[in-house]
Amino acid sequence: MPSAPDVLHRVFGYAEFRGEQAAIIDRVVGGGDAVVLMPTGGGKSLCYQIPALVRAGTGVVISPLIALMQDQVDALEALGVRAAFLNSTQDPDARRLVEQQLLAGELDLLYLAPERLKLESSLGLLDRAELSLFAIDEAHCVSQWGHDFRPDYLGLSVLHERWPSVPRIALTATATEATRREIVERLDLRAAGQFVSSFDRPNIQYRIEPKNQPLAQLLQLIRTEHPGDAGIVYCLSRASVEKTAEALVAEGIPALPYHAGLDASVRARNQARFLREEGIVMVATIAFGMGIDKPDVRFVAHLDLPKSVEGYYQETGRAGRDGLPSTAWLAYGLQDVVQQRRMIQESEGDAAFKRRASQHLDAMLALCETVECRRVQLLNYFGQSSEPCGNCDTCLAPPEAWDGTVPAQKLLSTIVRLQRERNQRFGAGHLIDILLGRDTERVRQQRHDELRTYGIGGELSEQEWRGVVRQLLAQGLLAVNTDGYGTLVITEASGGVLDGSRPVKLRREPERAVKKAKRSAGAELPEAAQPLFERLRAWRADVARAQGVPAYIVFGDATLRGIAVTEPTTLAQLGEVSGVGEKKLEAYGEAVLALVAGENPTVSATAADAASVREQPTTRTATVVDDDLPPLTDDDAPPLDF
Missing domain, CATH: 3.40.50.300 (P-loop containing nucleotide triphosphate hydrolases)
Structure with a gap:
């Protein structure tokens, strides 16, 4: 043994x-x-x-x-x-x-x-x-x-x-x-x-920012921090997946869609390309990702609010499996909160289901709105204590906590007056128009310029007011009405704010941008090792293509970095690099040493050497056999395969 x-x-x-x-x-x-x-x-x-x-x-x-x-x-x-x-x-x-x-x-x-x-x-x-x-x-x-x-x-x-x-x-x-x-x-x-084990992933930088123009924000992330990197972009709906993937392709970024509404052959083809090609961005619903072993995913972006901290952690955890620096980025806005609250209310689940779903959402909102270290908040959710990490947006550019009691009172008072005096309910946009004293057609038609709260909110901009609404919803001081139109109503807790017995602390986004480090696969390598690292990556891509397997099956980025830094000259030295076992040493050793020496090994010969020490797959086939198992009926849950 x-x-x-x-x-x-x-x-x-x-x-x-x-x-x-x-x-x-x-x-x-x-x-x-x-x-x-x-x-x-x-x-x-x-x-x-x-x-x-x-x-x-x-x-x-x-x-x-x-x-x-x-x-x-x-x-x-x-x-x-x-x-x-x-x-x-x-x-x-x-x-x-x-x-x-x-x-x-x-x-x-x-x-x-x-x-x-x-x-x-x-x-x-x-x-x-x-x-x-x-x-x-x-x-x-x-x-x-x-x-x-x-x-x-x-x-x-x-x-x-x-x-x-x-x-x-x-x-x-x-x-x-x-x-x-x-x-x-x-x-x-x-x-x-x-x-x-600890749930901490110190190589991942967690960032959550206000949603303004999400596609433009996503493009900024990819172009400035992750050009040419593999990444995953999560969207809530199938339509959003398709639209986002098309927009990225139009901007010259290789992107593919993935959701349960696509034909199974299309899903399989797109997943295979993501695993086997470098630099592909997969735009997906939560139907994608479970079990994905691709180690060099450099970023995971969310364009919609996840439903729970568990889901968020699991999805962001698909970045940086190799331990190299990676980014978990989320764009989060008022409409996300309204939409999620409404989805829970309109779901067909029983009271226990809705209560549990609300608890999950509350925890996710708390993570989004915290002024403390995001990693501390995230690990605390899983029952683990930690110290501020220094590698999340709230550590790198701490947001300011400010007293939002008066703005909250103004907003809540507007809602109360509309409901009690006129039996009316409105969404966030119209409420903000009233507070800012705007002369809109709806304001004139409804004679809302006659309200005592009309025009009393000029101290904040529209974007700041949207932040107030979002955070009051997150704190349970506002609720989405069950009328299906996204109108807002006060809650039982709102009374304490209106009578002044409950202060309201809000988060103000920092004006300066978070310091972002370059996060490409070769980042942090000594400058002298960069050329060899890139040669190794190019060789690996050719070998993987010849064998029809993902590149990481040949060698992971971390192993290539180890080779580029140590520059082994013998098989014994190469065998000491982390990730080089006996079979890979036998299959690829001579080719790698040739690359280190500045030579160009023949890819076909390397692939043949690998095949000679690797058992040939005995299970690959394109035929599908009916096993009389239940058909797939799920929507955007991961496809139920057997």
């Missing part, structure tokens, strides 16, 4: 474990169950991959998306790991071959979707195999309160019931204390060891 540290170095090319990886691996290798909460990019996959290579038998990985299984298998095969998957993209012959490999003990890891465990044929197959462990990836999918909920995850208790001696490890990057309890209860992991 090989040791875990030996496998770490020999197969994966790393010198030592990080954080609690060693403790988690020891527990699973010893036959114990584990629940693992670890941020994206923290090395969760090693926590089940290494035990599967150490223990006798095959490790079965329950993964929610078949669209990513081929890339996961390709990445493992590139390391010399015997991996395969079983899903509906295979023809019967390919499926039978994988089944034979499993029963013959020729696989280290086998990927399955949870839906497949509903099939008695799959359960019977696993009964006849020697199993080393079960890894339940994206375990938060078992939570019925989350937007990634998958009903088939509720059936995974069968693993413990049918194979009680096989250790299980449940892993997720996103879980509050409540979600963790739900994972433990629903997957029957009460006796499991629980390992909770």
